[in-house]
Amino acid sequence: MAQMNQKNPKSKTILIGMTGRIDSTVAAYLLKKQGHNVIGIGILFNKTDEVPSLDPKTGEVIKPYGVQFINDLGRVKGVCDELDIPFYGVHAEDRYQAGVEEFLVAARLGGTTYSPLVFSTRTILEILVEKMVPLKADAVATGNYAKISINQSTGSIGLGQSNDLANDETFQMARIKPSDARHLVLPLSEMRRKEVLKIYSSLNLKNSVSDKEIKGDKVNEILLMEDPRIIKVVEDLSSEDLRRTGSLINYVEDSILGDHEGIHKYFIGQNKVKGKSLASVDPKMQVVKIDPQLGDVYLASPTDLKFTFCELKDFNAGKGKNSSIPVEAHVKFRPDTLKVPCDVYLGNNNSAILEFKEAQKGQIVPGQFVVIYDREGEGAKVIGAGVVNRSGYISDSGERRELPLTNSEKYDVDEDSVKSKKASPFRF
Numbered sequence: 077m078a079q080m081n082q083k084n085p086k087s088k089t090i091l092i093g094m095t096g097r098i099d100s101t102v103a104a105y106l107l108k109k110q111g112h113n114v115i116g117i118g119i120l121f122n123k124t125d126e127v128p129s130l131d132p133k134t135g136e137v138i139k140p141y142g143v144q145f146i147n148d149l150g151r152v153k154g155v156c157d158e159l160d161i162p163f164y165g166v167h168a169e170d171r172y173q174a175g176v177e178e179f180l181v182a183a184r185l186g187g188t189t190y191s192p193l194v195f196s197t198r199t200i201l202e203i204l205v206e207k208m209v210p211l212k213a214d215a216v217a218t219g220n221y222a223k224i225s226i227n228q229s230t231g232s233i234g235l236g237q238s239n240d241l242a243n244d245e246t247f248q249m250a251r252i253k254p255s256d257a258r259h260l261v262l263p264l265s266e267m268r269r270k271e272v273l274k275i276y277s278s279l280n281l282k283n284s285v286s287d288k289e290i291k292g293d294k295v296n297e298i299l300l301m302e303d304p305r306i307i308k309v310v311e312d313l314s315s316e317d318l319r320r321t322g323s324l325i326n327y328v329e330d331s332i333l334g335d336h337e338g339i340h341k342y343f344i345g346q347n348k349v350k351g352k353s354l355a356s357v358d359p360k361m362q363v364v365k366i367d368p369q370l371g372d373v374y375l376a377s378p379t380d381l382k383f384t385f386c387e388l389k390d391f392n393a394g395k396g397k398n399s400s401i402p403v404e405a406h407v408k409f410r411p412d413t414l415k416v417p418c419d420v421y422l423g424n425n426n427s428a429i430l431e432f433k434e435a436q437k438g439q440i441v442p443g444q445f446v447v448i449y450d451r452e453g454e455g456a457k458v459i460g461a462g463v464v465n466r467s468g469y470i471s472d473s474g475e476r477r478e479l480p481l482t483n484s485e486k487y488d489v490d491e492d493s494v495k496s497k498k499a500s501p502f503r504f
Contacts, residue, residue, distance in 0.1 A: 090114055094163065381480070
């Protein structure tokens with residue numbers, strides 16, 4: 077496997093996605109230092125002419141709701157000026173709305189989830205590659221922490237974890253197109269972030285940004301589906317009849333806890349749930365199911381939740397994978413979580429089933445993007461990625477269940493057990 081992100085013996089024209097943040101700035105600096113003709117590209121997903129909101133408590137500017145937004149285009153251009161590289165801004169608000177925002181809204185109204193960081197990353201790379209021809213570029217680059225490789229005999233593209241596992245970004249890059257990945261250079265692939273921070277500090281830029289601010293951005297982007305501001309986005313982009321009102325229901329007891337004012341105000345995994353009347357809702361209970369047709373929101377204790385399998389759709393496992401035998405692997409459910417060991421069973425129509433070595437606590441929400449790796453530690457390579465269709469466990473009766481038994485179901489099980497014993501008098 078030959079690495080695509082080594083130093084180039086000849087100068088190339090390289091377009092790099094610039095955000096004004098630390099990683100893209102250092103990546104651009106390193107490419108220029110290697111002798112390349114570097115062109116900075118700022119991709120605008122958000123409207124920059126909107127008046128920023130201020131936090132009433134701190135007076136600080138509240139960052140707009142979204143993922144991979146450029147909050148200050150002037151600062152990005154200023155960074156490029158200080159690095160002595162040309163800069164172009166690309167308006168992509170419509171593509172962001174169609175490829176990310178509308179899916180966010182549909183997921184929230186459907187009681188599922190969505191992974192916007194994965195698909196915004198894919199869109200950024202698509203746009204950079206599209207600009208190669210008009211700008212006569214040879215390659216594109218980003219400041220992501222990951223490794224891209226190409227198999228010289230088969231031509232297949234590989235995605236591997238960076239040397240800095242704590243800041244690895246293979247999760248969000250697992251859906252990029254192989255045709256786009258062939259043009260991609262990743263200057264930070266062999267570096268650790270502390271080295272990047274050291275280089276950034278040495279540049280003494282006037283248009284600098286703090287590492288604390290960047291970490292806050294990354295956390296917000298991962299938790300975008302859980303950000304309360306999504307409520308207004310849904311209300312702005314959907315009709316009122318889709319935001320159904322209904323009841324808050326105790327799932328296990330099948331009892332109504334109260335009413336609510338719209339399913340778009342809830343997400344699976346949410347606790348401290350509030351409805352019209354707050355008195356009867358236990359703050360420790362969390363949302364486990366949302367019925368978009370009836371408008372009902374179901375709650376249960378998180379201690380009752382578990383899963384031992386996970387069914388995936390839209391699964392890409394690469395070419396040449398043997399579907400007749402399970403593959404031992406490790407899966408990540410979010411960029412900020414640890415890998416979990418599992419067996420992967422490949423199915424038809426781009427499907428797969430993950431079976432876990434041990435029962436996992438909690439829920440994996442339909443619509444969640446997951447990434448499969450060949451190992452746990454350093455040197456891990458991505459071997460597949462897909463979207464959760466359902467997850468759950470096998471009950472004692474052999475039934476595949478997503479949620480625990482309700483009290484009425486437990487009663488039915490007990491009744492069946494008694495009948496079974498009475499119907500079989502000849503027992504030893």
